[in-house]
Amino acid sequence: MEPRATARSIAVIGAGYVGLVSAVGFAAMGHRVELVETDPGRLAALRRGEVPFTEAGVQDALTAGLRASTIAVLEHASETTAGVVLVCVGTPIDDRGHADTDAVEQVVAELADRAPAPVIVVRSTLPVGTCERLLREGAIGDPSRFFLVPEFLRQGAALEDFRHPTRVVIGGAPDADPAARAVLEELFGAFGARLLSVTLEESELIKNGANAFLALKISFANEIAGLAERAGADAGPVLEGIGLDPRIGRSMLNPSFGFGGSCLPKELATIAISGRERGLDMHVTSAAAEANQAHQRQFAERIAGMLDGVAGRRIALLGLAFKAGTDDIRSSPAVALARWLIEHHAILEAHDPAAGPRAARALPGLIVTSTAEEALDGAEAAIIATEWPDYRDLDWAAAREVMSATVVIDGRRLLDPARMRTLGYTYTRVGSPSGEVARAGR
Numbered sequence: 275m276e277p278r279a280t281a282r283s284i285a286v287i288g289a290g291y292v293g294l295v296s297a298v299g300f301a302a303m304g305h306r307v308e309l310v311e312t313d314p315g316r317l318a319a320l321r322r323g324e325v326p327f328t329e330a331g332v333q334d335a336l337t338a339g340l341r342a343s344t345i346a347v348l349e350h351a352s353e354t355t356a357g358v359v360l361v362c363v364g365t366p367i368d369d370r371g372h373a374d375t376d377a378v379e380q381v382v383a384e385l386a387d388r389a390p391a392p393v394i395v396v397r398s399t400l401p402v403g404t405c406e407r408l409l410r411e412g413a414i415g416d417p418s419r420f421f422l423v424p425e426f427l428r429q430g431a432a433l434e435d436f437r438h439p440t441r442v443v444i445g446g447a448p449d450a451d452p453a454a455r456a457v458l459e460e461l462f463g464a465f466g467a468r469l470l471s472v473t474l475e476e477s478e479l480i481k482n483g484a485n486a487f488l489a490l491k492i493s494f495a496n497e498i499a500g501l502a503e504r505a506g507a508d509a510g511p512v513l514e515g516i517g518l519d520p521r522i523g524r525s526m527l528n529p530s531f532g533f534g535g536s537c538l539p540k541e542l543a544t545i546a547i548s549g550r551e552r553g554l555d556m557h558v559t560s561a562a563a564e565a566n567q568a569h570q571r572q573f574a575e576r577i578a579g580m581l582d583g584v585a586g587r588r589i590a591l592l593g594l595a596f597k598a599g600t601d602d603i604r605s606s607p608a609v610a611l612a613r614w615l616i617e618h619h620a621i622l623e624a625h626d627p628a629a630g631p632r633a634a635r636a637l638p639g640l641i642v643t644s645t646a647e648e649a650l651d652g653a654e655a656a657i658i659a660t661e662w663p664d665y666r667d668l669d670w671a672a673a674r675e676v677m678s679a680t681v682v683i684d685g686r687r688l689l690d691p692a693r694m695r696t697l698g699y700t701y702t703r704v705g706s707p708s709g710e711v712a713r714a715g716r
């Protein structure tokens with residue numbers, strides 16, 4: 275059963291994973307949705323009824339919404355008529371770490387003249403202070419009908435997270451229209467999650483802070499994992515033992531060789547700048563970002579150490595997406611590793627069940643195979659870079675027959691070490707000591 279609320283007309287601007295998931299999610303709840311996408315490629319895909327990226331469950335939900343005519347696809351925000359407009363456009367960071375809020379500002383400007391003024395709900399991630407600046411600059415048509423409701427969706431599980439939010443944060447101006455706020459409380463209250471009513475600055479900072487905290491939790495796990503490797507301990511039980519304290523919690527403590535995506539690395543950069551602009555050094559978040567770079571370097575060096583250099587080595591890289599369940603390669607540690615291996619003259623063949631074409635476009639010279647088996651054929655070593663279940667379920671016994679040597683280096687702790695060793699592999703993973711380090715430590 276989908277949560278129930280008064281059926282409304284909702285416009286969603288931007289069909290990225292936040293916008294499209296919100297569109298199909300609200301349509302499935304019985305609302306009428308106007309979905310706006312300006313990118314010609316994405317627009318054409320949506321008009322053909324196709325989801326332009328990989329995200330579980332979204333294709334079926336889009337097909338259902340289009341078939342039931344609960345979703346209409348439009349090209350311009352100004353064409354919308356809905357009373358509530360969700361702004362879900364991207365806010366990517368530039369080379370210096372500044373979030374580019376132009377797309378949000380453009381949409382808000384396009385909506386400024388609509389009469390009667392819609393309730394505008396920004397769902398894009400904004401650095402703290404952005405809304406205050408927009409209000410100061412007079413960019414918002416009716417400030418009392420302007421809200422920031424941050425999203426907390428994880429790629430790969432976005433539809434699930436949409437249906438079961440951990441909390442709903444509604445940020446508004448002090449003089450926010452109570453009727454507009456009530457509409458949002460009803461719309462988002464239908465999920466049954468705790469509602470927090472806060473100011474615009476507070477809601478910006480809740481989003482910035484939540485993502486930054488998740489990022490530093492992972493960096494911490496990866497740092498402890500690095501220490502475990504060198505101390506002859508296994509990071510699995512170590513982090514489980516740490517995470518079982520409910521004040522700490524077990525989630526986001528799975529060691530990897532680094533985190534990526536369009537959100538966590540960006541948030542660390544954004545927070546550092548927000549602090550600097552206000553005369554504050556953000557020590558902890560800056561350290562988490564530096565640690566993330568260091569962990570990726572350490573993994574590359576570990577690979578080089580195990581293979582006695584990567585130059586001329588035939589390596590199969592399994593995984594290119596920044597995490598499983600998506601074809602997104604933004605700030606992907608797997609793609610950064612591929613780049614490093616190519617620069618260090620490895621003979622690299624890479625595979626990913628979803629992100630192959632994107633990675634090949636982003637990294638000229640990268641050979642992407644259509645199956646994992648092809649990449650493994652003739653390889654001296656395999657590296658697991660993304661935790662796709664496909665690689666866990668791969669026929670590793672058969673792979674052993676076609677690989678020219680049997681080194682497997684697991685950057686995601688995906689495979690079962692005992693099974694891999696029984697199959698005859700020299701298997702190493704992040705957070706566990708390599709054989710020689712374990713012996714030296716005893």
Ligand code: UGA
Nearest residue numbers: 425426427428429492526527528530533534535537596597
């Ligand atoms: C993140 C947050 O988790 C969401 O709550 C937030 O809504 C979203 O950003 C956003 O701002 O839109 P997402 O980027 O989809 O979601 O990915 P995560 O699941 O947080 O993973 C981020 C990276 O950390 C991935 O590279 C993942 O593989 C890595 N990771 C995650 C680890 O290395 N270890 C872990 O224990 C968890």
